[in-house]
Amino acid sequence: MKPGFTAARHAVAPGGTTLAAALMLAAAFDPGPAAAQTIACAAAERPAEFAICNSETLRVLDEKVDAAFQASLEALGDRPRRQQFARRQGQWKIERDACEGNEDCLGQSYARRLDELSAARGPIAAFTRFAGGG
Secondary structure, three states: OOOOOOHHHHOEOOOOOEHHHHHHHHHOOOOOOOOOOOOOHHHOOOHHHHHHHOOHHHHHHHHHHHHHHHHHHHHOOOHHHHHHHHHHHHHHHHHHHOOOOOHHHHHHHHHHHHHHHHHHHHHHHHHHHHOOOO
């Protein structure tokens, strides 16, 4: 194995995104120093939650996904679109939790969700501008 090589840093999501690339993408959604914890680690019950709480990398990715989700949600104007967007986030959490405690799987799940949220930001911004929201 090469020096400095770690499986987590070089894990590849099905779309070709590495965990390192996910972290770089996540930097675009920096929630800042006052980011809220999205998982109540003291009350964690699922293997995925335990894995996230015990991994600094996964906790950072979780905060980034939440920040990107919140920013996109706030940009949506009408309630039905916000509800649909929130339902998709709930579906993603079910998919994420299917990883159980597998940190590579969780990292890939976060990478895919960050990609989805990044792709959604463009259409949301364009819709908001078109609808007179910004």
